[in-house]
Amino acid sequence: MKNNTIDEKGDMTLSEELQWRGLIHQTTFKDIKDLDKQKRTFYHGFDASADSQTIGNLAAMIVDGIFIKHGYRALILAGGATSLIGDPGGKLSERGAQAEERIATNIRSAQDELKRIYGDKKFKLVNNIDWTKDLKVLDFLRDIGKNFGISDLIKKDFIASRIGEGNSGISYAEFSYTLLQGMDYLHLFDNEEATLQIGGSDQWGNCISGVGLIRRVRSQEVHALSHILVVNKTTGRKFGKSEEGAIWLDAKKTSVFQFYQFWLNLDDEGIGDYIKIYTEIMPEKFDKLMADFEADKGSRKAQKYLAYEVTKLVHGEDKAKSAYRVTEVLFGSTDVSELSVTELEMLAREIPTTKAGVLSDVLVMSKTASSNNDARRLISAGAISINGEKVSKSTDVQSPTLVKKGKNSFVLVK
Numbered sequence: 001m002k003n004n005t006i007d008e009k010g011d012m013t014l015s016e017e018l019q020w021r022g023l024i025h026q027t028t029f030k031d032i033k034d035l036d037k038q039k040r041t042f043y044h045g046f047d048a049s050a051d052s053q054t055i056g057n058l059a060a061m062i063v064d065g066i067f068i069k070h071g072y073r074a075l076i077l078a079g080g081a082t083s084l085i086g087d088p089g090g091k092l093s094e095r096g097a098q099a100e101e102r103i104a105t106n107i108r109s110a111q112d113e114l115k116r117i118y119g120d121k122k123f124k125l126v127n128n129i130d131w132t133k134d135l136k137v138l139d140f141l142r143d144i145g146k147n148f149g150i151s152d153l154i155k156k157d158f159i160a161s162r163i164g165e166g167n168s169g170i171s172y173a174e175f176s177y178t179l180l181q182g183m184d185y186l187h188l189f190d191n192e193e194a195t196l197q198i199g200g201s202d203q204w205g206n207c208i209s210g211v212g213l214i215r216r217v218r219s220q221e222v223h224a225l226s227h228i229l230v231v232n233k234t235t236g237r238k239f240g241k242s243e244e245g246a247i248w249l250d251a252k253k254t255s256v257f258q259f260y261q262f263w264l265n266l267d268d269e270g271i272g273d274y275i276k277i278y279t280e281i282m283p284e285k286f287d288k289l290m291a292d293f294e295a296d297k298g299s300r301k302a303q304k305y306l307a308y309e310v311t312k313l314v315h316g317e318d319k320a321k322s323a324y325r326v327t328e329v330l331f332g333s334t335d336v337s338e339l340s341v342t343e344l345e346m347l348a349r350e351i352p353t354t355k356a357g358v359l360s361d362v363l364v365m366s367k368t369a370s371s372n373n374d375a376r377r378l379i380s381a382g383a384i385s386i387n388g389e390k391v392s393k394s395t396d397v398q399s400p401t402l403v404k405k406g407k408n409s410f411v412l413v414k
Contacts, residue, residue: 012282014070020283021276023063025201027225028211035225042067042196043126043188045077045181045203047087048106049098052250053113055262056239058314059230059277060200061117067198068121075192076114077184078107080129087206088158088174100129113249117313124192131187132180144183147216148209153178156205178209185210186217195222200229230277233270249314256315257350260323263307264300271302279309322346329402330410335387336402344400344414351410359384359394362403366411378405 013036018024029035044064046057053061068074079087083103086096111125153159156178162170181203188194199207207224214222229238239247247262248254254262266274272290275281281289293302312320322343328334329347339347354366360375362368363384369375376394378384384391385404397403401413 014067014072017066017070018063021066022273023066023227023277025226025228026204028208028223029225039071039073040196040223041073041075041188041192041194042198043075043077043185043192043194044198045079045082045128045184046110048079048083048103048110049086051106051109052248052253053110054239054249055247055278055310056200056230058117058249058310059239060198060227061114062278063198063227064123065118065121068118068123072196074121074123075188075194076123076125077188078110078125078127080104080107080127081132082128082177082180082184085173085177085180087203088162088170088177109250117249126188126192128180128184128187132183140179140183143217144179144186144213147213148179148182158202158205178206181206182209182213185222186213189214189218189220189222195220197222197224199224199226201226202229230274233273234267251315255346255349256311256319257323257326257346259314260307260311260320260327263310264303264327266303266306268297268302271306275302275306278313279306281305281309326350333388336400336412337387339400344412348412348414351412353412353414356397356399356401356413359386359391359397359403362397362411362413363405366403368403368405368409368411 012020013033015032015035018035019032024032042064044060046053046060064074064076080100080103083106084098084100107127114123114125153175154163159170159175159178162168162174185194185197185207197207197210204224204226207226211222211224214220231238246254247259251259263274271293272286275286275289289302289305293299308320308324311323315323322340323346325334325339326343326347329336329339330351336344336347352366352368354362356362357365359379360369360372363375363378364370364372369378379391379394382390382392383405386395386397387402388404397413399414403411403413405411
């Protein structure tokens with residue numbers, strides 16, 4: 001599947017595109033335009049603590065894709081070693097340990113998702129377990145540990161927030177996480193000529209650990225760039241694995257329909273920012289889309305564009321079309337009879353289903369009504385519609401039919 005989101009280069013330079021999309025948080029470059037002068041090898045790591053990535057990780061993938069399309073070489077680092085310890089960044093307490101076999105399985109799942117998102121864009125997957133599994137403790141302390149001062153480490157936000165009175169504390173393992181990440185950068189500098197690390201804003205302290213280590217032990221200038229962490233503008237929560245209600249890229253964890261609905265139901269606040277981050281849109285088209293949206297917010301044109309484009313990116317165009325059509329059946333003017341077998345199956349996974357029969361029986365069997373008397377009351381009150389048409393008396397219901405109670409209660413008769 002070809003990935004459109006990271007293929008559209010437009011007329012902007014790399015630095016211009018990153019700035020226009022609002023992706024840059026911090027960087028060691030004195031002038032952001034230095035990004036345009038040299039096509040570097042960069043690396044960006046991901047946490048392998050779950051068997052799927054989330055839409056927060058998707059934003060990071062899109063950032064990487066922008067660098068790739070502008071000619072950078074990509075190293076995507078799987079945290080086969082560091083995931084065994086757990087990243088303390090953004091966490092108020094110690095992470096639970098995971099088995100090495102589980103981490104390896106998670107990495108294989110992530111690799112499949114990466115290939116799907118990047119399409120024909122090239123990247124190299126590396127795993128830090130490969131250069132840490134045989135590492136001797138004394139070698140690590142001598143070659144890496146001696147280059148980090150305790151006074152500097154405890155000033156890092158993700159460590160400082162865990163120590164001191166009233167805080168949960170931090171283990172030596174998690175305290176050492178930033179040293180391991182610094183060692184990753186050094187290894188990739190030596191073996192892959194990586195001179196840029198990219199990470200989320202919560203990884204900034206870890207990123208500059210590697211920058212400082214390479215400058216000390218190799219006397220070479222390398223750089224780091226952190227991108228914003230995407231947050232829900234309404235709740236203020238980031239789109240991450242540890243957040244309640246995480247939206248996953250794996251359809252078995254978040255169905256295609258639910259994935260589409262998440263984007264479709266986003267509030268108006270910040271919708272333009274999400275579109276810039278998660279879609280291929282360029283300034284001219286963006287300005288027109290947002291002008292149309294502002295003129296008629298009730299149309300939710302911006303949310304519809306975002307939902308379709310991100311679903312297409314993650315799950316493919318056919319499934320994005322199906323999610324759109326199923327949504328139109330539920331909330332628009334499309335008749336359920338127009339759905340394909342695949343689309344009916346998508347719909348059936350999201351709402352109650354029952355077999356054909358008399359309407360009052362359908363309502364009771366689907367638990368839409370508590371009894372036959374309740375069913376008759378709902379029908380006579382005009383609270384029930386069949387395929388978008390209100391009914392006032394019980395009737396035979398054939399397959400396929402969409403029965404609706406009120407505004408948001410549905411039953412599919414199969």
